[in-house]
Amino acid sequence: SQQGEEDPQALSIQEGENATMNCSYKTSINNLQWYRQNSGRGLVHLILIRSNEREKHSGRLRVTLDTSKKSSSLLITASRAADTASYFCATDSWGKLQFGAGTQVVVTP
Amino acid sequence: DAGVIQSPRHEVTEMGQEVTLRCKPISGHNSLFWYRQTMMRGLELLIYFNNNVPIDDSGMPEDRFSAKMPNASFSTLKIQPSEPRDSAVYFCASSLNSGATYNEQFFGPGTRLTVL
Numbered sequence: 420s421q422q423g424e425e426d427p428q429a430l431s432i433q434e435g436e437n438a439t440m441n442c443s444y445k446t447s448i449n450n451l452q453w454y455r456q457n458s459g460r461g462l463v464h465l466i467l468i469r470s471n472e473r474e475k476h477s478g479r480l481r482v483t484l485d486t487s488k489k490s491s492s493l494l495i496t497a498s499r500a501a502d503t504a505s506y507f508c509a510t511d512s513w514g515k516l517q518f519g520a521g522t523q524v525v526v527t528p
Numbered sequence: 529d530a531g532v533i534q535s536p537r538h539e540v541t542e543m544g545q546e547v548t549l550r551c552k553p554i555s556g557h558n559s560l561f562w563y564r565q566t567m568m569r570g571l572e573l574l575i576y577f578n579n580n581v582p583i584d585d586s587g588m589p590e591d592r593f594s595a596k597m598p599n600a601s602f603s604t605l606k607i608q609p610s611e612p613r614d615s616a617v618y619f620c621a622s623s624l625n626s627g628a629t630y631n632e633q634f635f636g637p638g639t640r641l642t643v644l
Contacts, residue, residue: 449628449630450630452632452633454635460637460638461619461635461636461637461638462571462619462621462635463635464632464633464634464635467631467632507571511630513628513630514559514576514578514583514623514625514630515573515576515584516561516573516633517573518570518571519570520570521570
């Protein structure tokens with residue numbers, strides 16, 4: 420069963436625009452992670468935010484976590500065509516990751 | 529580091545045959561995970577090991593699936609007998625966890641299994 424649910428399911432933007440996707444979950448977590456998957460490839464870890472953190476940055480990525488609302492968001496700023504991929508949130512409970520269904524992002528030049 | 533290595537990358541087999549998927553985790557990592565990805569069910573955790581010991585196999589679909597980790601640098605996932613509904617991409621991932629601190633997982637490229 421999937422713990423995290425991403426919203427929206429699909430997102431189409433132009434290069435230079437920002438992309439925001441959200442993740443909601445149901446149970447308590449140790450941390451929440453975001454991954455990217457290009458078509459036909461494996462998953463690449465993007466960022467991990469622990470349950471006692473509220474915001475984290477990595478390059479053009481910004482992640483927020485609100486444990487009271489059981490939600491997280493991933494912001495990609497100044498998107499590029501190379502950001503086209505599926506993005507998954509995954510909740511970590513004692514080492515076990517549960518993935519959402521993902522947000523498919525298409526960035527057009 | 530070469531990252532997580534999986535073999536084979538593609539496997540096509542007939543229903544009823546035994547399938548063995550292999551994984552070499554990143555050197556020094558102490559946790560290893562097997563996932564399955566399908567369009568219908570998304571990414572599912574099948575089993576995970578900590579220090580070569582199976583910790584949680586609640587995601588293993590049924591007795592036809594088994595996994596082993598004989599040492600810190602090798603794991604197998606076996607399906608016997610295979611069925612068409614086992615067709616999926618199987619990922620292996622590893623991470624370095626310490627006590628109650630859980631860290632990011634590094635995924636292999638996956639094995640695309642097709643059971644005819």
